[in-house]
Amino acid sequence: MDRVAVDDLDNSLQPAAVVRHLADPLGCEDLAINYYELAPGDSFAFAYHAHEVQEEVFVVLSGTATWVVGPEPTDPDDPIGSGDPGAPSQRREVEVGPSEAIRIPPGQFQRGWNRAEAGGERVRALALGAPRAYGEQPKRDDCPDCDTEAPVSIRRAPDDESRLITVCADCGAEVARWRRGDDGENERVR
Numbered sequence: 001m002d003r004v005a006v007d008d009l010d011n012s013l014q015p016a017a018v019v020r021h022l023a024d025p026l027g028c029e030d031l032a033i034n035y036y037e038l039a040p041g042d043s044f045a046f047a048y049h050a051h052e053v054q055e056e057v058f059v060v061l062s063g064t065a066t067w068v069v070g071p072e073p074t075d076p077d078d079p080i081g082s083g084d085p086g087a088p089s090q091r092r093e094v095e096v097g098p099s100e101a102i103r104i105p106p107g108q109f110q111r112g113w114n115r116a117e118a119g120g121e122r123v124r125a126l127a128l129g130a131p132r133a134y135g136e137q138p139k140r141d142d143c144p145d146c147d148t149e150a151p152v153s154i155r156r157a158p159d160d161e162s163r164l165i166t167v168c169a170d171c172g173a174e175v176a177r178w179r180r181g182d183d184g185e186n187e188r189v190r
């Protein structure tokens with residue numbers, strides 16, 4: 001038996017203002033579990049993405065989160081191979097309010113947001129993923145240089161290792177950047 005106080009766990013540098021990883025402190029073997037707080041405008045994820053093998057459940061504790069979800073994978077035996085990000089017109093938006101939950105199967109592309117206006121309500125949520133390893137994780141975002149959506153990857157900023165960036169796989173442009181703010185919370189800076 002292991003017990004943790006969520007507020008005692010370190011904040012992880014991610015797109016959400018606060019992300020606390022519970023799996024290691026709890027000694028979880030087959031479950032990923034993370035606590036999130038999203039300021040207005042924040043996302044849960046670095047990009048629109050899918051997991052190869054991990055199914056994921058988000059339980060919204062307070063606020064309202066909005067997920068953009070792609071088409072359902074068509075082959076349960078090959079979810080990532082049959083997963084398709086879908087053209088923007090094929091993507092749905094799903095609002096998930098307090099005490100509601102959403103399940104994302106392996107292979108389905110998704111990205112969750114707090115779409116509240118500045119000064120609006122935070123989203124607090126728990127994310128549960130099983131198994132812990134998610135396998136391949138294709139990611140996509142709008143590249144300002146390519147002027148279209150492109151595959152992206154996450155890395156440390158070469159000019160400042162304390163910051164994380166996403167980079168366009170097609171042209172190498174920096175797409176987005178996050179840092180730890182002076183208040184101890186994460187924030188997007190481009």
Ligand SMILES: [Zn+2]
Pocket residue numbers: 143144145146147150168169170171172173
């Ligand atoms: Zn590009």
